[in-house]
Amino acid sequence: MQFKGNVQKLGDSVDTDVMVPGRYLSLMNPADIAKHIFEEVDPGFVGRVKPGDVIVAGRNFGCGSGREQAPFGLKALGISCIVAASFSRTFYRMSIDLGLPILISPEVAEAASQGQAIEVDTVSGRVLLDGREFRAEPLPAFIQQIIDMGGVTDWVKQELARRAAAQPSGASA
């Protein structure tokens, strides 16, 4: 998958409590969550993001509470992809299962600056910053497969269909 946009630059250990404060956890509509992203620490963030933008962050992005509102809120805000030096693994897992592409690259995290033009190819791991080429770890094949399907929901549907087809006719599931 390929993405083109501008860099939204963030630092190290950005936790999910600052992305989506606990009091919003009873909101379940992604569009409602998107309005509150970084509300307390960077109230201008929501206004700055344009559809297609790529977050480039430092180490341990998404640490803390396993809070799906964080990746689905960012996706609803228009973030197309996230590149970070490293990710909290719960955030990493949630993003993949929601079909939000997510790549690890300390060198992109180091080189990128706010507002810069960025292109990302999740299959090859190639990242262009204002035309200069950098490398990210390509996604493992199984994970790329889930991303290609737009998340784990379609993977489950496919798996259910495969299992139904494998049932001998007349047998009940």
Add this chain to the structure above:
Amino acid sequence: MTRQTIAEKILEAHRLDERDRVEPGDVVRARVDLVLLNDANGPVAFRHFANMGGGKVVNPDKVMMVCDHFAPAPSAAGARMLGDMRRFATSKGIEHFYDVGKGGIEHTLMPEVGLCGPGDLIAGGDSHTGTAGAFNAFGTGMSWSGMAAIMQIDETWFRVPESMRFTLRGKKAAHVTGKDVILQILQDIGVDGALYRSMEFAGPGLADINMDERMGICNMVVEAGAKTGIVEFDDITRAWAEATCKRPWTATVADADAQYHSRHDIDLARMRPMVAKPYSPENVVAVDDIRHVHVDQVYMGNCANGTMTDLRQIASVLKGRKVAKGTRAMIVPATQKIYREAMAEGLIDIFIEAGAAVSTPTCGACFGGHNGALDDGEVGFATINRNFKGRGGHAGAQVYLGNSYVAAATAVAGEIIDPALL
């Protein structure tokens, strides 16, 4: 073939792929023993479940649902989350459903009711699912869509983690608890020191750390970025499992020649009570290094530190003393069973006599949702697991983390203090 860590052995035992052996870095398809949902992640997981086709939960007996985050409901919005839980549990035939007043905080409740055991693979929607590692299980917090997937097809995927080995030796000094073990480790390795890895705890020092305090350690492995933290099976685990587990279990120890990312020695005898300062759980110092920090509120109890061991530690400090003027203290036993045991032992009376508020089990104050949230400019001390900006309520509040002895002593002094100095 040997050379395997505890995490590798548990994932290998649960794999569905046709492979003989799993290695760190492999992505494997696996079947879990239990899915743990609460009222913060359950309602989102139910939406995913419906989007995947709805229908039956393929194995309802493998699902445990606990009302703890928005329980008792703080608002109409919270009440709706709890309502979603009840409706899903009823319509899908989920027997292991724990409503307000019937259970407690999930990570303490799950082992209490015997639904996790040695060798188990447990997936939860909450990041502190690693607490199950105290019982020699592989517990991990994962995606809420992943939870829904397991309820649909009884399988999921895991990347096999590398492991770090922490060998504990010696005996703890007075006022040192399992909480200090993990705070010390966070000071040493930082909040991304175990990213994507399993942290395994072993060694002769474990004999001095009971199951409650092991929960305190494993609960916070996620604060170091770990996928899970697992205590090696020993005599204490065996005694607990024989008395408590409702399902068959498998004692799991690492091979002597297992391959680790790194090995670390922890000398319990040299440890001091530790405190994490705002705004990161890695911002850890010894309690002796903190001077005259006034505290507005002390909160004791959460998914790891609302155990009988914690309540006894708190009572040993509060007995015959009062909570300082200008400071409030809140104590939250982690489960209804613990609450009753604490009453029977006379601990609740000690707490109320000291001037502390005692509440039914809830995660409310820990995530800043309700039941003890902090205002702008306030300082809190808590036995909880994280102190990020905005976590305990207002983003202008500050939260310090520490063990139950230090928390109780801080409530009495009105400022953070070494319990030995009271």
